Amino acid sequence: MAAQSATPLLKVEGLKQYFKVNKNFTVKAVDDVSFEIYPGETYGLVGESGSGKSTIGRSIIRLYDPTAGKITFDGQDISGRLTHAQNNTLRTQMQMIFQDPMASLNPRKKVEDIIGEGLDIHHMYKTQDERREKVEKILEKVGLAPEHAERYPHQFSGGQRQRVGIARALIMNPKLIIADECISALDVSIQAQVVNLMKDIQQETGTAYLFIAHDLSMVKYISDRIGVLHLGHLLETGTTEEIFADPIHPYTRSLLSAIPLPNPVVEKRRVAETYDYATSGIDYSKGTSHLVSGSHYVKCTDEEFAKWCK
Template identity: 80%
Template sequence: MAVNYNAEPILTVDGLKQYFKVSSSFTVHAVEDVSFKIYPGETYGLVGESGSGKSTIGRSVIRLYDPTAGTIKFNGMDIGGKMNKETNKALRTQMQMIFQDPMASLNPRKKVRDILGEGLDIHHMYKSKEEREEKIKAILAKVGLAPEHVARYPHQFSGGQRQRVGIARALIMNPKLIIADECISALDVSIQAQVVNLMKDIQQETGTAYLFIAHDLSMVKYISDRIGVLHLGHLLETGTTEEIFENPMHPYTRSLLSAIPSPNPAVEKNRVAETYDYKTSGINYGEGTYHHIGGTHYVKCTDAEFEKFKNMPRLEY
């Protein structure tokens, strides 16, 4: 579905910081001054290497962590600070998360019927047991599982089936935004394609927005409308999928894209991956500001760095 960028964003994150105090003398700065917006029906891909802060952002947005600083607005509600009862209930029903490891995030002692029904039970979203059962079986059918699977335990499913249960658990609340935290990284490539296609089909049907966190750039390219590139807790570059892949500006983004292997052996044989080391790059993330390149394309850097980035040769990959 076409995304309307003139509409009100479903999620607005502004100046998000997430620090973790390890000891009296040491604090981990996991996320540093990150800002982005997600529009209704949009898939926003968040990419970066392991440890860059992707999952931390997702967990801060859904308030599994209390943000150190910054504002988070979801569907017109301020959810960045202390929430009242109504706001908390709206957040818990309208925003859901699909976790990276389906085996770790599904209760091994509960059957699928109770795993999927837990949210319905907590928020009283049915009038009878029959309606509860109907909702559970309908959402299972939507994710490609059979009605009789309601009586199974998580260990009785394959990895792909377990992830479908995780998706069903998120969808049963009929959310406006789903945070998919590396939800395909533990699956086989063929199963990854099935799960991602399922997510796209559901988005077409329901209009749900996704914050898609991943490090597989080819999959992010396939599913995302816009992409944000994260490194060391800083959002370095953001734009539509075409803008990022056709005209990467930041050296870190270029290094990520140049590392994608080509299926063409002749091209792959001559491919040279660009290297990037922040310590020796001379780039200072803390001093950078967002420079507008065109459309929805922005890069975070100083004025001098921006002039340097503009004169870099076009990336061939």
């Protein structure tokens, strides 16, 4: 686990992201979410499809303008209107790896130009030879050969394309990488390769990750701390051990109980817990953050907390 420094690299406080559909209806994609990411650590954000995971990632990197809340990155408030200097800092120090490795790469550009685009925009080289050398070095770091720089995205497999996406994020030497379900489109064996590559790069460079996924076993493997998201609300957060050993919220318990077990004898006896928000009697909007132990927090009312932790 990454050693936590006293100051978080990213601090999200009361983030709200609403999308107005028409004059009568607004989608509350993210509602009052708060969490912190420390330098060099991996924060896993899990939840079912449509819970607001990707929206949080896009709001943090400012692809969306947050409806409300405060986002502090590396000591700077980036939640409001960005100055030119803040924009430059954000575009170099924070990068994103997208979910679909084919859709996120320009099919008309060679890999060398895809990876080097950030260097071109921010003038981070003096000669073309220096640019080529930087691209080849980062390709080598993600397990690709220098000759791959001359190819187009359609000439690669899915796993190789995702490595190109990782290389594009890494070449800027960012402090934070937002990995938006970057392994969900890959085969299981390739997923393991990509996640191991990300762990190796983190040890080498000290980059922090916001790892967005719905594969709990993979999140358990890569994350130092985990946040559980449902219907735009962050219900529970804590270290990987705290969440998996002692889940408090019924939704978290239902998620963990759904993980298949590799032992067929035990798997036969496994009973998955069911959870339906509509019939649960729980109102997320009334919940507040309660400390369970250490860094383990659960969002609920006082009565629910007393009932769940008795």
